[in-house]
Amino acid sequence: MNSGEFSIPIIHNTVSIMTPFLLAGIGGLMTELAGMLNIALEGLILIGAFFSVVFAAYTGSLMLGILLGILTTMLFAYIFGAVTLYLKANVFITGLAANLLAGGLTTVLSFYLFGTKGVLRFEGLPSLPVLRIPALHGIPVIGDLLFGHNILVYFGWASVLLAWILIYKTPFGFRLRGTGSNPEAIEAAGLKPGNYQMAGILISGLTCGLAGAILTLNLGAYVPNISSGRGWIALVVIYLGGRTPFGILGASFVFGLAESLSNYAQGYLDIPADFILAFPYIITVTAMVIVSIIKYKTQGDSK
């Protein structure tokens, strides 16, 4: 997987593990800034994971698979957004609905299309192209951080920069943030806050679709419930990242590193698999509580 003699597998793995958190986090940030906690991220990742690999298998093209997978995820996000915004439903309950629907729909479709509710293996699926610059792989740490990853990882990096520009350097970003912090001002300016929230939801559909695509296309298979809590962890990543794109980049690196370390430890210590599965949730909730303590101590009793 890695050519350089200074290669550090843990860092290399960290980068691939963190990318779904990063992408889902960037998407979730868009709705977060527009004043909505988007708990549907989990379901969106699952939809992206399922449909991108299924479409890739049907069309025989990775690019079409990813594209159609993203479009399906955005459609799914649109339904969630439309019910929430136009029918004025509670965003947490519709978020749960999206997660439930994603779990149910992927299983029902898997059974209907492939006759199984288990793992779907797709033989002969091309693997994701990997960026290789052998001369640069040898640089310690940097080599593992930046090179030798599949191309979707670079979409993750790019999303940080694009999100930063979109949020801080465009009128759209200004209004998006205004929707969250001061919706009356947005309305007074003759704009509709709902439009910016919908835009945020659609962007999170796009990035979660990509996040899901990485999970299944890397494997060449679909595993039931493959999102396994990543959408929820992404919510905490947004919070820990201080609701900024680069903060989210840092926070997802920390989560990726922790998971990568625990995978590594599993190889050496005899830790039961169940505990390895529980580990991401435990560190996430621990991190969340620690940050809330710090915030509480520094900001006092005020919200």
Place this chain on the structure above:
Amino acid sequence: MRDTSSSKFAAAAGLGITLGAAFLIMLLMILIMSETPGKTIYFFFAGPWANTYYLGNMLNAAVPLMLTGLGISFAFRASMFNLGGEGQVYIGGLAAASLALALPGLPGILGIPLALAAAVGAGAVIAGLSGLFKYKWRTDELISTFLISNALIYIVDNIITGVLQDPESNLLVTRKIAVQYWFTRIMRPSNLDISIFFVILLAVIAYFYLYKTHQGYEMRMCGLDPEFARYGGVNVRTYFLLPLLISGGLHGLAGAVSFMGTQHMLFKGFSGGMGWNGIAVALIARNNPLAVIPAALFFAYIEAGAKSAMINADVTIEIAAVVQAVVFYLITAQALYSWIDRKHRRRSA
């Protein structure tokens, strides 16, 4: 939500539309996916009523849902979220089973209350943890309940399939608890047991607690308007902790009740869906403890129908999850209710 007669009508009609839409989507799915749609639809709707066995099992499945639905109602009434129901049910079942397996010689009159208390305690501690974090540092309970519950599910999995695993079974199950811990069956050959009466009684008690006691009043006030409650001298932070303790306790109890009359042992993943369904039950019941009873029966019916359709026809049980998702989507849709309200007003004006 104001309770004028007109908005009561809107609530009922909105519920009807929501459930109708859910069933329509399910019918559509069956028409597309089933090769024998007529047969599938028949078994979905009629299956649960076929005989006392199916009917009793459906009622039996509603019992833990009443408890989780009550648990969620308490949290929602106080405007607190509890998304950790799945894990709280699971750990409650584990606590009851561990106690029963550790003390197999105890007489039932002592053993059953102890096992149930262990279940309530375990669930309350787990949900209470999120309540405590919120109480002390305002940690968001919506996310923390979910994360703690999910971590717990894997750990309980490990205990069920490890320490407690029945060495003589090839399945991922614990040993059976001693006979004196078993709840008495009341509708043979089905699994329905006497716990249904106690749970209905509990719903009545919950109703009186919420609507007729001072503490229940304060809890509801904190849910409706925390600023107003604070102004009225209520210690609002107490109601970050208390509703989650009650909510977790009821979920833990659901875990115990779900196996002590039915399989008499735990199997891996036995709590699957009870927590999420509890949320749906509470939403349909609009957090009213008495309305939780029919709402739980309705959900048990959907599950039983999907199971019957899976056994007798060619669809998978997860179509129930899709139906539930539609209910979740529409049940809080304010626009739907105000639209009905306007139509209704215009007609009666």
